[in-house]
Amino acid sequence: MNTKVLKISLSKLTxxxxxxxINFNDFFKRSESGNTSNFTLAPFKVMVKKEITDHIRNWxxxxxxxxxxxxxxxxxxxTLADSAKTLAINNSENAFFFLNLFTKSDGTLPSFFxxxxxxxxxxxxxxxxDAISSEQNKGTLSRVMAQPIPRDYIINAKFLAGIIxxxxxxxxxxxxxxxxxxxxxxxxxxxxxxxxxxxxxxLSIVYVSFWLNLSIMFSIRFKQSATSALLGLAVWLFFTIxxxxxxxxxxxxxxPSKYASQSKIxxxxxxxxYLVQIMPNELFNEITSALLVPxxxxxxxxxxxxxxxxxxxxxxxxxxxxxxWPQVTGLLALTLLCFLFSYVIFMKRExxxxx
Amino acid sequence: MEKRIExxxxxxxxxxxxxxxxLTLSIEKGEIFGLLGPNGAGKSTTILMLLGLxxxxxxxxxxxxxxxxxxxxxxxxxxxxxxxxxxxYNDYSGLQNLMYIARLNNIPIxxxxxxxxxxxxxVGLLDVKDKKVESYSRGMRQxxxxxxxxxxxxxxxxxxxxxxxxxxxxxxxxxxLIVRLSRKKGITVLFSSHHMxxxxxVCDRVGIFVKGKLLAEGKISDLAGQLFTKNTFTIEAGVTxxxxxxxxxxxxxxxxxxxxxxxANVTLNNNHFxxxxxxxxxxxxxxxxxxxxxxxSYLTKKEYGLDDIYHKFFQEGKAI
Numbered sequence: 001m002n003t004k005v006l007k008i009s010l011s012k013l014t015x016x017x018x019x020x021x022i023n024f025n026d027f028f029k030r031s032e033s034g035n036t037s038n039f040t041l042a043p044f045k046v047m048v049k050k051e052i053t054d055h056i057r058n059w060x061x062x063x064x065x066x067x068x069x070x071x072x073x074x075x076x077x078x079t080l081a082d083s084a085k086t087l088a089i090n091n092s093e094n095a096f097f098f099l100n101l102f103t104k105s106d107g108t109l110p111s112f113f114x115x116x117x118x119x120x121x122x123x124x125x126x127x128x129x130d131a132i133s134s135e136q137n138k139g140t141l142s143r144v145m146a147q148p149i150p151r152d153y154i155i156n157a158k159f160l161a162g163i164i165x166x167x168x169x170x171x172x173x174x175x176x177x178x179x180x181x182x183x184x185x186x187x188x189x190x191x192x193x194x195x196x197x198x199x200x201x202x203l204s205i206v207y208v209s210f211w212l213n214l215s216i217m218f219s220i221r222f223k224q225s226a227t228s229a230l231l232g233l234a235v236w237l238f239f240t241i242x243x244x245x246x247x248x249x250x251x252x253x254x255x256p257s258k259y260a261s262q263s264k265i266x267x268x269x270x271x272x273x274y275l276v277q278i279m280p281n282e283l284f285n286e287i288t289s290a291l292l293v294p295x296x297x298x299x300x301x302x303x304x305x306x307x308x309x310x311x312x313x314x315x316x317x318x319x320x321x322x323x324x325w326p327q328v329t330g331l332l333a334l335t336l337l338c339f340l341f342s343y344v345i346f347m348k349r350e351x352x353x354x355x
Numbered sequence: 356m357e358k359r360i361e362x363x364x365x366x367x368x369x370x371x372x373x374x375x376x377x378l379t380l381s382i383e384k385g386e387i388f389g390l391l392g393p394n395g396a397g398k399s400t401t402i403l404m405l406l407g408l409x410x411x412x413x414x415x416x417x418x419x420x421x422x423x424x425x426x427x428x429x430x431x432x433x434x435x436x437x438x439x440x441x442x443x444y445n446d447y448s449g450l451q452n453l454m455y456i457a458r459l460n461n462i463p464i465x466x467x468x469x470x471x472x473x474x475x476x477x478v479g480l481l482d483v484k485d486k487k488v489e490s491y492s493r494g495m496r497q498x499x500x501x502x503x504x505x506x507x508x509x510x511x512x513x514x515x516x517x518x519x520x521x522x523x524x525x526x527x528x529x530x531x532l533i534v535r536l537s538r539k540k541g542i543t544v545l546f547s548s549h550h551m552x553x554x555x556x557v558c559d560r561v562g563i564f565v566k567g568k569l570l571a572e573g574k575i576s577d578l579a580g581q582l583f584t585k586n587t588f589t590i591e592a593g594v595t596x597x598x599x600x601x602x603x604x605x606x607x608x609x610x611x612x613x614x615x616x617x618x619a620n621v622t623l624n625n626n627h628f629x630x631x632x633x634x635x636x637x638x639x640x641x642x643x644x645x646x647x648x649x650x651x652s653y654l655t656k657k658e659y660g661l662d663d664i665y666h667k668f669f670q671e672g673k674a675i
Contacts, residue, residue, distance in 0.1 A: 046458040139442025146436035147459040350409040
């Protein structure tokens, strides 16, 4: 009896062992197959590299870059002449001379940040408007799609290459302005100024990449590059010209009388403020002004109570950043939203050779 | 034989339009299979589904034993696909275009360079490798497309209307190239076209595809057998009758020909005989004519080609 039990238990034990072995092998097999299906990033890098090369060699990019660079140089010279005077007059510590280089101008030319805010969207649109549609029209999209790369590599590569090109350009311009200031003045920027400028540059990259994403989305949706370019420009014009007009008309209807109560006026101002918050360019303007002008303490309307007891001084960089945090989040959200939509459209799409 | 492409019950709908209807097909290793059908028959859609480039509504696709809908990347690793009217980056040279594809397939750069040069030589583009693709002719682009497909060393090649827009000489060369490469490397080829002659020249097996349905499939000779069960052979004979010692008039000859075993029908038309028969009777026919004192000016055997099959099926296709 005992031996029987022993035998049974032994056989069961060996079975378990065998089972374990099988599982173990299975496990190894799975992990191996997992390794083979685990895609390396090498093809992605190749794609990004090619996109960057294409951008830089493209006349469109060269021309736009020249325009932006020239505009910035122009403002730089006029501001430098101007700022040297102001510095001579007002040699206090809070002068933020380097920030003035980005925001002030002598009136002959708009300042640097205006140029970036104005030409940035154009730049983003021009980099992205034919991203997918031109590949589709040339018949190269289906050729690339026939290679063993995940479909999203294509838009990811387009997007990343665009961002890299934009970043290089904007950082180059910002540092050019900084360097010019350094050369003329001979004093280095303070750490805070430097940080503010770097953060401003990073956020302007986010802003331009919003337009890039928007135009990539249009280029996925529309087969004709011209359609997507025009649509991109239309959106940009809508937000810079028409939307503020519409907001004005709406707001006019709610305008309280001169003798209305404080709270009514406050609500009215709030409404005015919030209505423009969905505009990407307004968001960016607010970010710019808070970051580059440290004395900006609030973006929306403030009540007298809120103002009470405030020290009339500049904000520290952390506080400025905190002030525009909602705007930064909004801008990022808009960018991601565009990306999400492009993703959804593109992944579901059937790709035929042409058209 | 190993199956390279296995398709069963494949269905694809665009709205209410049935593009591919319950397609079942299998292609063996090393075979050159021709997918023949008119424009809009669903050939390209089928190919897209084989590569997992479009969603499958029903059915199952297996390429090299891999499910193409579940695992399209693995399939694309093993399958070279030359799309219809393929495009290249025009401001890059042929070699650069090829290298880009090689790099997308994760072939190390040195290896890719070596492979690319070898393949360019094979397709006859080595001397123009550094010219921009925009200067290439249609035939050169198509050959570059083939190079593109070959660089990843595929097990299966899928060519979608590869001869479209090529001149006859270009077509001939291109087809020869495909056959040579396929035989040399044992690559399975799926070839879609609406030109029956091209398919007839190169393909081992043919599938006739009309309105999303595979109407017939098999070797060309078998297809003819399926279709034209009676009187598969038609022989045309021209006779000369200017000799003086003619004893039998032509009408008599017609009767005698009719008595040959297997002959079903004989028609006489101005010194030409058209003989329809179940088997090959050219031997007996020529002997008979010569023995009766006539001169035989020519004798041609007409076998049913893809042409006839094509027409026959398309008529049926229209009736559906």
